[in-house]
Amino acid sequence: MKTISEADTEEFGRELDKIRDDVIANRGEDDARYIRRVIAVQRALEVSGRTLLFASVLPPAWLAGTAALATAKILENMEIGHNVLHGQWDWMRDPAIHSSTWEWDLVSPARHWKYTHNYLHHKWTNVLGKDRDIGFVLLRLSPEQPWHPYYLGQPLYNAILAPFFEWGVALHDLEVERVRGGDKSWNEVFIQLREILRKAGRQVVKDYVAFPLLAGPLFLPVLIGNFTANMTRNVWAHTVIFCGHFPDEAATFTEEQVEGETRGEWYLRQLLGSCNLTGGSLFHIMAGNLSYQIEHHLFPDLPSNRYAEVAPRVRALCERFGLPYNTGSLLRQTVRVWKRVFRLSLPTSPGGPERTAAPARLQAVTAPAGYTTGIDVLGRAPALRGASG
Numbered sequence: 001m002k003t004i005s006e007a008d009t010e011e012f013g014r015e016l017d018k019i020r021d022d023v024i025a026n027r028g029e030d031d032a033r034y035i036r037r038v039i040a041v042q043r044a045l046e047v048s049g050r051t052l053l054f055a056s057v058l059p060p061a062w063l064a065g066t067a068a069l070a071t072a073k074i075l076e077n078m079e080i081g082h083n084v085l086h087g088q089w090d091w092m093r094d095p096a097i098h099s100s101t102w103e104w105d106l107v108s109p110a111r112h113w114k115y116t117h118n119y120l121h122h123k124w125t126n127v128l129g130k131d132r133d134i135g136f137v138l139l140r141l142s143p144e145q146p147w148h149p150y151y152l153g154q155p156l157y158n159a160i161l162a163p164f165f166e167w168g169v170a171l172h173d174l175e176v177e178r179v180r181g182g183d184k185s186w187n188e189v190f191i192q193l194r195e196i197l198r199k200a201g202r203q204v205v206k207d208y209v210a211f212p213l214l215a216g217p218l219f220l221p222v223l224i225g226n227f228t229a230n231m232t233r234n235v236w237a238h239t240v241i242f243c244g245h246f247p248d249e250a251a252t253f254t255e256e257q258v259e260g261e262t263r264g265e266w267y268l269r270q271l272l273g274s275c276n277l278t279g280g281s282l283f284h285i286m287a288g289n290l291s292y293q294i295e296h297h298l299f300p301d302l303p304s305n306r307y308a309e310v311a312p313r314v315r316a317l318c319e320r321f322g323l324p325y326n327t328g329s330l331l332r333q334t335v336r337v338w339k340r341v342f343r344l345s346l347p348t349s350p351g352g353p354e355r356t357a358a359p360a361r362l363q364a365v366t367a368p369a370g371y372t373t374g375i376d377v378l379g380r381a382p383a384l385r386g387a388s389g
Contacts, residue, residue, distance in 0.1 A: 004321055012321050013264030019313050020299050023306050032092050034305045038079055038285070039097070045072035049229070050211060056221040070229040071286075074236050076105045078288025083304045085110055086118060107200035108170035112192060116173045122300050126245070126252045126273035133245065134252065136161070136172050141340060142252045143348045154345045155338075165234040170196050236286075240277070243333035244293030247275045248340055249326035270297040271318070276311075276327035283330075284308060294325065 004012070045068045052065030081104030083089070089097050103110050116132060124130035128144050135141040139158055140151045161168045174192055178184035207226040215222040251272040258269065277283075277291035284291045284307075292307035295314055302310075318325040328336075 004323065008321055009268060010262060010264040012317065012323070013262070013267045015317050016267050016298055016314070017263075019310050020302065023299070023302050023310060027091060027303060031303045031305060032089075032094075035080070035084075035089050035092075035097060035303070038075065042072050042075040042080060045069070045075070053211075053222045053225045054215050054218060056215075056218055056225060062221055062225060066225040066228050069225065070232040073105060073229050073233040074286055077233055077237055078240070078290065079285055079304060081105070081110075082288050082290070085114055087301050088303050105203070106166045106169070107196065107203050108166060108173060109195050109199045112173035112195070113169065116175070118300070122297065124258075125270055125297055126250065127255060127258055127269075128252055129255050132172065132175070136168060137177060138168070138172075139341065140344045141246050143344065144252065144254070145344075147347045151345050155342055158338075158341050162235045162238040163231040165238040166230070167200075170200065239330070239334060240287045240290050242337045243277055243330060244275055244290055244296075245273070246340055247326070247328070247333045247336035249275050249324070249336070267298060268323070270294070271323060271325075273297070274326070275333060276325075277333060278327055278329050281308070294327075 049065045049067070049069030049072055052061045052068060054065075056062035056065060081102065084097055084102045085099050085104070087099040090099055092098075095101055099114070121131055121133045126134060128134065128142060135145070138161060139154045140147065174189055174196070175184060176189060179186060179189060207230060208223055211226060212219040212223040251269075253269060253273070258265070261269070271294060274293040274297045276294050277287065279287070279291060289304035289307045290296055292311055295302075295307040295311050296304070298314065299307075299310070315325045317323075
């Protein structure tokens with residue numbers, strides 16, 4: 001059994017800090033040029049897509065227009081919106097590309113998402129009871145979540161969530177369950193709901209009323225094209241995000257395990273709770289570079305175009321300290337996500353095969369299928385290591 005000591009854990013953290021410092025010290029014009037180029041391409045694709053849809057009396061024009069618009073929406077959501085709102089480009093001091101001013105092409109208001117995602121999710125990654133992104137309060141994705149007959153339908157719920165993911169995220173940001181615990185008032189919920197309805201109303205009018213009306217007799221083809229582009233974007237975002245967080249390899253933790261967590265331990269939890277996707281450069285851009293989910297969770301505020309550069313260094317560190325670096329193809333990770341969704345729709349106990357052997361600090365609560373308790377974190381708690389490497 002490989003053991004990582006407390007000293008090694010903190011050294012692991014210091015090495016990751018060095019990687020982050022290296023990127024920050026070298027940010028510059030090349031990075032700024034990259035994001036501006038991506039934004040220019042995205043806007044050109046959107047204009048081209050909407051223009052082609054206006055000529056959609058010809059089926060090839062409809063297909064091309066819908067594909068271009070869907071691609072533009074994916075780029076805006078994944079590589080631009082998500083990363084701009086993380087503050088990855090705030091260092092440029094460009095008010096047009098800044099986390100405080102950016103509003104994305106989704107029904108969810110950026111302000112709501114920045115709190116539930118940037119703060120709750122990234123601070124409390126995969127901590128049960130803290131990270132509301134575990135199953136988005138809709139799905140059971142850890143055996144530590146109490147089972148209820150409701151979860152028998154979660155494969156269907158997840159299939160419905162995918163094409164309507166932006167709406168699911170908007171409702172998720174309301175945190176309605178906090179009302180039952182007395183942590184939030186209904187008045188606060190209604191204020192947020194009004195903001196969501198205003199934002200969603202603008203999105204609906206833009207895509208399903210204004211642009212179709214401008215098309216005159218081609219109202220219906222344009223409306224269907226816009227709807228298809230939105231659904232395509234939603235399914236893609238859902239797939240990439242779920243593959244980065246919920247394959248069997250991704251670990252979950254309890255609040256007790258992260259109490260008094262050090263910087264090195266925080267890094268370790270981000271590593272164990274995230275999974276990467278393999279692919280070419282275009283694939284990574286279309287995934288918002290969230291295909292480097294491990295690097296994103298270690299360094300959420302670094303420019304996304306730098307994740308490919310730092311990934312080999314992170315992987316080498318993992319090999320040096322005997323830590324897992326979970327990565328796989330989109331197909332492989334998607335299959336593993338859906339297996340988890342189906343498996344945990346059925347009653348499973350926390351002490352069953354889904355869990356590692358001994359509950360202790362920083363031990364992954366969820367033991368991936370085919371994994372063994374192979375790393376004793378800080379000499380106090382086993383984490384996860386693949387039986388096949």
